[in-house]
Each structure stands twice: as structure tokens, then as C-alpha cells.
Amino acid sequence: MTRPHSLAEVVERGLCSGCGACAAVAGPAAIRMAISPAGYLRPAVAPDLRAQDETAALAACPGANLTGLPEEPGATVPRDPVWGPLARLARGHAADPEVRFRSGSGGVITALCLALLDSGAAEAVLQVAADPAAPLRSRPTVSLDPEALLAAVGARYGPAAPLEGLEPLLASGRRFVFVGKPCDVSALRLLARRDPRIGQGLVMAISFLCGGVPSLEIARAVVGRYGLAEEQVAALRWRGHGCPGATRIESRDGAVFEQSYDETWGDALNQEIQFRCKVCPDAVGLAADLVCGDAWVTEDGYAHGDHPGWNAVLARSTAGRALLERSEAEGRIVLAPLGVAELGRMQPHHVERRGVVPARLLGLRLAGQPVPRTRGLGLLRAAWAGRRRLLANLLGTFRRARLGRNREASPRWE
Template sequence: MNDKDSKRRFFAPPAQDVEDVVKAGLCTGCGMCASIAAPAISMGINVEGNMRPLVEAEVAAGKTGQIMAFCPGVSVQGPGRPKASTVHPVWGPMHEIHRSWSREPLVRHKAAAGGTLTALGRYLLSSGRVQAVLHVRADDRKPWLTISTISRTPDEVLGGAQSRYGPSSPLVNLHRLLDEERRFVVIAKPCDISAVRALGRVDPRVEQLIPYMLTIFCGGVPSAHIAKAVIRHHGLDELDIGLYRFRGEGWPGPLRVQTRDGTVYDLPYPGAWYMGKFGYEIQFRCKICPDTVGEVADVSVPDGWILRNGKRLYAEAPGTNVALVRTPAGQELLHAAIDAGYLAISPVSLEEIEQMHTNHQRKAAASAALFALRLMGQRTIKAFGYRTMDGLKHAGLRGIFQEFGGTVRRVLTGQNWEHLI
């Protein structure tokens, strides 16, 4: 047996289709596959409470190849070291950083954190720069679930605004909008943006029709079972739920469940989702993610936590975000929205961001987790352009061993394995 054959036996073969991706625990639930291959593939919640593809008919060979090329459960490509940017080993490329918030009091109060993403979507539609916003909102029938939506007016954007902590597939409508040949903005998770960037490398319509891609910082996608555990905690029936807000109006606000007759049940923000036997458990793919901070977006917009003595304040207050401007396009957009009266900004430092978002520091050692999977003969994602050595140096030996050892334990306990729908 030659060296090449030995290597093939030692390392897991590449995923051949979406079912391979799901079984290996590498699916993000983004919906790109359903966007490409509908109606043969649709998206739904599986037995683990994760959003996953359902293959309902034979997928054409050509479309399977496209799916594998763009799937963030197969590969992701980072920005590397773009010119004219400060590049941090964890936070990635930055042209500018600010605290930011919507200048419309209603938007700032209702939307996630300070309403920056909502404000940008509203500005883009009002100014005619785009004709649609592709994002997510609460499901009208099951408000604890999240669905992909297309907003075509500023009021529709506001109607879908709120923090969503759960499985979603923002990209199921992506090709529908591309086929309409109208300009639109994508507001989605970092892994979703990675998938759209991958598509853009072969489909010229992405560059022509999607002038901006905006994202959040992502702490991982929890199971839908957590929301159901909260509902059970209040002794309620799922059919009676008329509203489910993971964070209340007023920032950050309580987790609010409201029945159809108007009765309100609140839980305080800290620890509100650590319910029942499921806890705040995120899908396996999120635990090995090399880009939780949205490096490939034009602007990344996490919470701008208000700190006192280095600790977060959870009391309701006028919310703020942080705006990390990644690209010249994002820089131009941010300042145009400010000039038009949609956004306000104030200074923020890297030190403050590091205090606000300590959980994202582990991203620096993500390559150690990917290496552990390969050594154990597991399928893993290919990650390029995330400055591996810079990240490992920043993480240090302790961070490297934590990510490596944690991944080994998850594999040995079967936490990376999933059922199909």
C-alpha cells in the first residue's frame, strides 16, 4: 500500500452529499442546499431540534456538486489579510469600530440590542439602494421558531426585528431573489454569509445584486428544544403561544412568552435559556467554527454590552451595538446611514469589545479543533484564510489544548453525530 492509499484510509473521505454533511454533525442549517435544489430538498427541524435539510426526491448530479461547493459544512474561506485594514487574530479585518444604535427610538427599543442591523435594512430600502432585505423573523404560527423572510418595505424590516436564539435557514430564499434580478441585502449569521460569498465566486449575480452582506457575532445555534423547555417551565401549551421573544423590548430585557389571550410570562435575561435537560447546548458545527465574528461580511454587528467594572449590565436600558466595519463597501454604507439620520455612533475600544465578548476568544484556536477531527478519522470542514498561525499564537497552549481536548471528548461521546430527519 502506497502513502497515498494510507492517507485515504487514515483520514475520512470528503462528504459526497448533504446527508454526509448532516451525519457528520457539520451542517449549519443555512438553507443554501434547499435554495439550490428545491423542491427536492426542503428544510425542517429534526429530532435533535436542529434545522436540517430533508431530501424528498433525487437531487440532480449537477446540483449536488453546486451544493458541496457552497456548503459551509464542507468548506469556508476567510478574508486573509486585506489591505488597508487592521487585522486582529480574533476579530479579523477592521476598517473602523464604533458603538452604534438606531436614531429611531422605536427601532432602538424593539430590535436586537441597539437596532443597528434593522436601521441599516430600513435605510437601504428607504434610499432605494436595494429592493429587498433577506433576513429572518419569528414564525407566525410557532413564535418560538424562526423562519426566513423577505422584507420589501422599511416597516416589514421592523416587523421582523428581534433577537432570535434558535435554528433558522436564512438562505432558503436566496436563489428566489437572485432570479428576480433585483438588488437586495443579506442579513444573516456568519456561516450563512460564508455560503453566499462562496456562491459569489462562481455566480456573477451575487456581486451584481447583493451590494451588502451584514451579520452578527454568533455564539452558536441552540436547539429548538430549549424554547420548548421554557414554554413547559411556565406550564403552557405550545398551541397557546402568541409571542416568544428571546429578549424583551427594552435592552436586554427578559425572555418573554405571551399567550394568545395576552397573559405574559417573563424570565430574567441571565440564564433564561438554561432550561431542562437540554441546557444551552449548541449544534456541533458551531463548536468548531473558525468565524464566529463574521469576518467575511461587510459589517459585523454584535451586542454593545454596557459594562460596569468589566461586567455586563442586564438591566433594561437604551441598547447599543458594536459596528465592526470589514470592507470599503461596509464603510461607505455605515457613514451613508449616519448622514441620513438612521444611525448614531460613539467611540469604543478593542479592550471593551474583548470584555463584552469573551466567548469568541476561543475562535483563535478553532484550527486545533479541526485538526483533532482529522486525527480521529472524522469528517471536518476545510477552512482557508483565517490566519491559522496568528490565531494559535494568540490562543496560547492552554487555548489550543482546550479546543483539541474538547473536540476529542465530543467525538468520543458521540456529540458530533446526528440523525437524519
């Protein structure tokens, strides 16, 4: 057994990332993203899903296939064994103090989206934002102006399926920026192979270093500490308004609760992420033009108190590098030097994970389970870097798979 052969198998074996690409391919009459019993966004599939739609969805599905950056003829971009292609590496932040303050880290993602909208290079940004009707949840949104972009700043630590919003955007014919997790970007690149509208419309794919997706149950537990049920919450901001900023909850009857980012991570977010993320072959955004992350340096990689908001910024493609340089010249962002060794000290979890994930995937294979087929992710070089921990990770995942601990139930079609 190698790749999964159906969407049901992707979900059942714990390989679904919840990106929404299958829903984009099949449309809402056949697939809708819904919260699963475990609290993740998974495809609810109609009984009459057409075989050709399932085949097309699987070709882009990050549970079955993952890709790196499309080839750039004539371009030579240096490649680091851990961090992948690096056309430019820098620290940076948005020059606009409001964007910097409100954003998740330094606001570079939002500042670059603003620059592309203002210049007319892009007409829309497909991203995710809080669902106003159910603010613990996220929904895809198409931002057309600075107000909408600013309403979507910050990290949404929970299920979010940006690609579910792709089809209406493509139908509009607008040139667009895509912001999503690394798995979302890989799915978009693979969708582009069958849908020429993506290649024609996509101006830039921007991602972030991704530690993984926690269940909606974690958000419910966070607000539950203050006696609130999900329906009683008017707003939840995980971080931002300072870096990382406090977690802030507003209830529908006007009460406000805050807890530190450390508290949120220690008590809630660190507890559980979906199995897919533990075996993720690309949490560093290898298919994106540009990737942002946090840029603080601590012993364990967590913030421990507020810092001035800075991003680590990885430009992977030459188009990504050109956008960074243009935005710096126009005074939209501020950049400072950053080396690979310092990036590793800022992001120790990603260095560790890049090295051990190949062994975990091998553990799954040896347990007779499917794994995604990967292209252009440099997994062999990454595995060499993590060779000392190969056996422990291989055996751990093998056991977990044999005991069925990666198994997941799909949401029902209703």
C-alpha cells in the first residue's frame, strides 16, 4: 500500500489536513467541509460523488500527494537541507505600526498583501478569517480592500479550509494572492495542473511556518475556562495586538477575558494537534513563494513574554524575492539580515520535525498504511539530518498506526 486511493481512506488513516481542495473540485453539491467528531474540518461526501471528481480531488489532496515549488526555468535558488529553497532569508516587519501591532507576528504577510492590492498587481486575497456567526471557527474569505485584510490578520489556531473558497474566486476572474498553510499551498499548486484559471490568476502564494492544527475542542476548552459555551462567544483572538500578545475572549454579553500566550500554549494548544501534522512532510511551506514565521529566540522556541513584532521571512521563488525587495524599497516593510543558524534557533521545532518526519512516514509504510506521495520536498536530505532519531520515530509511529491511534471518523453528509 502506498498512496491512499479514496478520500474516505485519506480521512480514515489520519492523513487529511482539512484544506478544502476536494470541496473546491467537487463543489458543494458533492463535498462540504464539516467539523468531524474529533473537532477537525473534514470532507462530508455525498453518496453520489462522481468518480472523476474524486480522482481529480485526490490528485491535489495533501493526504495523497504533496509538491514543492513549480520549476523556475533558468533560476538558481540555493537550497538548504532543512529550510528548502531560499532565494532570500531575512527578519522583517510591516512598516505600518497598526499592521505590525494587530498582526500575528510582524505583519509582513498582511503588508505584502496590501502592497499587491494597492499596486493593482492583485485584485483579491483568498485567506481565512473568523466566522462572524461562530467566532471560534474560521471560514475562507476573499479580501478586496485594506479593511478586509486587517480584519483577517493574526493566527487562527484551529481548523480552517481556505481552498473551500477557491471556486467563486476563480469564477470572478480576479488576479489573486493566496494565503494558507503549507498543505493548503501544495494543494493549490496541484490544482493548478488541472485548472488553467489558477495559473492565470495566481499572483503570489504566501504561507507560514506551521506547527499544526489543533481541534475545535481546544478552542471550546479555552473559552470553557471562563464558563462560556461556544455560542456565547462574540470574538476570540488567539494572539496579536503586540507580539505574541494575549489571548482575548469577548462574550456576547460584553465580558472580556484575557490570558497570556504562554498560558494558552501550556494549557491548551500544546496538548493535541491532528495526526496529519505529526507526519507532515512539509510544515515549512516548500511550495510557497514566501513564508513567514515568528522571529523570537528562546530556549524552547516559545515566546515567554511580549517582544517587538518581527517575522522570519523566507522568500523561496524569485517572484517572492522580488516582491520582498520592492516592498522594502517602497517603505512597506522593514527588513534586516537573518542567517540559517539563527533561524534554526528561532524555530527549533521545525528543525527537529524536518529531520524526523521521514522516519515517521517510513513507520506508517511498515505498518502497512498509506502515505502521501511527495515530489520536490528534499525528504532524503532532511532524513539524513535527523538520522540519530530515526529508529525512535519510526517505531513510535509504527506502533501508533498498528494500534489504530491515527484512525479518524468522517463527518456525515447531511
